[in-house]
Amino acid sequence: MTLTQYITTHTQLPQKGIENTIQLLNEDCTIPFISRYRKERTGNLDEVQIGEIVKFKTQFEALEKRKNAITKALEEQEVLTAELKQKIDSCSDLIALEDLYLPYKKKRKTKAETAIKNGLEPLAKIIMSQRSDAIEHIASKYLNDTVQNEDEALEGARHIIAEWINERTDIRNNIRYQLDNYAIITTKVVSTKKDDEKAQKFRDYFNWSESLKRCPSHRLLAILRAESEGFIRVKIEIDHDRALAKIDDRIIRSNNECADQIELAIKDSYKRLLFPALSNERLKKAKEEADDDAIKVFSKNLKQLLLGAPLGEKRILAIDPGFRTGCKIVCLNAQGELKHNETIYPHAPQNKDKEAIKKISSLADAHKIEAIAIGNGTASRETERLVKRIAFKNTVEVFVVSEAGASIYSASKIARDEFPNYDVTVRGAVSIGRRLADPLAELVKIDAKSIGVGQYQHDVDQTKLKNSLDTVVESCVNTVGVNINTASASLLSYVSGIGSKLAENIVDYRNENGGFGSRTDIKKVPRLGGKAFEQGAAFLRIKQAKNPLDDSAVHPESYSIVRQMAKDVNTPISDLIGNSAVLKEIDLNSYCTENVGLPTLQDIVKELEKPGLDIREKAKMFTFDQNVRSITDLREGQLLPGIVNNITNFGCFVDIGIKESGLIHISNLSDSFVKDVNEHVHLHQQLIVKVLQVDIARKRIQLSLHKKI
Template sequence: SITIDDDEMIDRLSRMFVRSGASEECASLVRGAVKDGYRRLMRPSIENEVAAATKEKSDDAAIQMFADNVRQLLMAAPLGRKRVLAIDPGFRTGCKLVVLDEQGNLLQHDVIYPTPPANDFVGAADALCFYVDRYRIDAIAIGNGTAGRETERFIRDVMLPRKVQLFMVNENGASVYSASEVAREEFPNEDVTVRGAVSIGRRLIDPLAELVKIDPKAIGVGQYQHAVNQTKLKDSLDYVVESCVNTVGVNVNTASRQLLSYVSGIGPSLAANIVKYRAENGDFTSRDQLLQVPRMGEKAFQQCAGFLRIPGAPNPLDNTGVHPERYELVEQIAFDAKADVARLARDRNLLHSIELDRYVTKEVGLPTLTDIILELEKPGRDPRETVEETPYDDSVRTIDDLHIGQELTGKVNNITAFGVFVDLGMKENGLIHISQLSERFISSPSEVVSIGQNVRVRVMDIDTSRGRIALTMKGVAQ
């Protein structure tokens, strides 16, 4: 609410408009007009103006926080090219199980019933062992929704035929994807439960490539995203997604149409043309080949080429962030160093012995040359970190297993202006208030933690009836 001292305002306005020396009858008339004008017109106008300015300021802060959260989620560590068994858990309907290859392609799907009411532990364990062995599974991804913890504990008790990593995956938005046009396009013959499980598995393999298919508002992070200015929010999120995609780079031979459409210079129609050309002509073997794609002009190629990667291309520069217009320069540097480009990318000592000042021109400055050398040092390397398992405490299964003073490991799954929500390995999330994040003063939780980070916390308070858990990181060794 906006509180204004009406008497003070009317007095001030009266001093401005009621002239001294005027007759009492005239002064009374003007004073009445001032009072009426203030109450009927001016006060509502002031309230609306202040409310609009405050709303705009609040919107900007909420949008910024939501955009930061989405950026962290999109830049989350990928598992990489591994075979994954993904499970969308459930009680009555069972756990939907899908097998994905290194590219995230669906190989097989099934349903197991290791949870109540069926409790088919033997049948479920046999099916798990069969799929893990037959498809040489490297990791298992379990959705963190209903029956997620129960399914995880069951799998941990199964003696699998090979060493497999186990991950809990945030499934927010998986149902949105499974019912979307994109999912129907990808899997026209599968039902929504299979599509949802595929999304869970692909999020583990590469979160960025999968999450770009979902409206960022449905990802389940942030605060007030449905109450803010939707145009501003969309612009901000589009920028964040495009920025993340371009930072990581895109494998042009495996990227989906949705992922390609976020690359600078490529829109939805050109992305569809690239995918169609790839399907008809096989994998791209060089960046120059992109110019043969319908509607790929010189301008679009100039904008997008540096962000598209071709692993295993004959020219090693096609798998780096070096733009084709600088290939000639790199080849000249390699020639002067008496080596080829492939050796230049392998030999760090040779790279660091190059005198970059020799190659500075009006078109190419020292910062560009430095970037080229850094890119040659790590051709094709993903800038994101590697994914880690979260070591939840096995003794904690429900809120009743907690006690005040207990120390636990959890995973940050949402950041708001007032604090951080932490997944403790059970249905309820714990909250670390912003005042309990650090011994020093902080203005934003993002200064201390990021989404997906594993943290050590201590239980401060438990409200079982309302399902609320208060946590602190103060005095807890990380």
């Protein structure tokens, strides 16, 4: 099976598109570049489809690598036959491949290996032939110094037969089928940990049982975490009698003493070899599937968070609220540069609210503040109420901003490099303010796992999670585009074809030369060659450039097409941009060439209509119910404003302005069936929710969706 055939089988995408995409990937092209600027070659495949090609390309390469390793091992053992080689070559699944290799795989010393060394393999073959009734008499012929009697001989022969049974692919696949379709996962609390305070969050699973096939990913991950922390024990069960009967039907063909020995060997093989290995394999498979589900949810949430509404270039006063240690205040200019910082103490125990109000008011006036960003952690609501008491001279919008991951950023090398002369509290407040201005530009500085928009991110496969989240960040950054003259190295590093080293070189060049005047200038960056320019130039924006196309998503390789369009309609490029009436009249077919087709030309015209348009919504203010300050203020039936702050497969969590977030279970999102929570709500969406149930002891709040704001 070729790579193209393998990917086609798994994706059903057009073969030509797959072949060309593979070629582009092998030429070190990135997914954003391929999906946006090579549509003719891929057949207009989008980022998701190209991502699937990348995934299955990686899987195929891993499969081929394992095939080569197994083939080499079999050649060294001198057991590789033409038939076995053909089976290996045609194998398209890692599990099936390992089953083929199992009989030849070097094992730790086994009971079967010992029996073979004791000369009992011929006896095992006689038993498997099922032709004799005098099996004890035959066994007596195989006694020696290590095999003292007939029972020992028969036991050794059964060990050999048990291993043969364990190595049969048909038997293993039959048990796999039963595990896939009928396995039950059961849990039991560890009695000594039952009253452990940390175990209480898992008490729903102290005595749990359900179909493994139907166990939702979030529940399986919770169960496995509880097991790893030592609170419960987990078992996988199937109907063992049925499984044994299936094996009997495949092997036993007689009703004599040989059949009795084989039946004993079957039970031993099943209990000692087959079921432990295959049930662990099935649980591992279920864990991998749960990981994939959790990573998908995390990735969707991260994308929504990164593409959250920016306020834009505004002068912002940011507050990192606190009680005892006070509230750290920073003032940022429209470019996000730190202009002032200090600490106020409006809350207990100091209670200097009047001084705080006076200070915030004077800073807002002095720095011509247009918006205030308040972190949503400790003392957030109290600080928000304080700020809303202030009568500002000019209009000042007030926003509550998520602090998730801010502490990670403030202690990071990136933050230390940005603000070497300030402590973590100042850096954290700056991050809060910059998040309001541009969530994407600020959040890329933080390890995505630390942002906290998913569940069980520390329990899933970390390599898969990192790869998936990096892909999401790369996609978001390149979808929005980056101002090369203001972007941080962290943001630039995610631009197609750039990476961390070139990003640093770009910043160094900018610092030394005062920025870039055109996209052509980008080529002057040390070590930024033609390939990097091809991959990244169209995603890098240059404001107020001499060539207006430098502030658009039109690739430099297509500038000549735009020039020809402008010439044909007798209009300067600057006047063509934004002129929808003229652009709609252009006959795109006349600009088609062997390499440029309608998909690319349509993208060019769409971009010319609104060049450099930010696809994100604009940030808007939100106010919580001022009468609700803690969970004890909630009553069933209340309608409250809230903001979605996390999304899972089973529902979404909503910030209603108190310490505890409420849950809208998937069944309470709509009157009709909900398949995907993300189809109904998105992160930071503003809602009106209804309180269904309040469990103060467990700090749980059940909500339903009343309406979207």
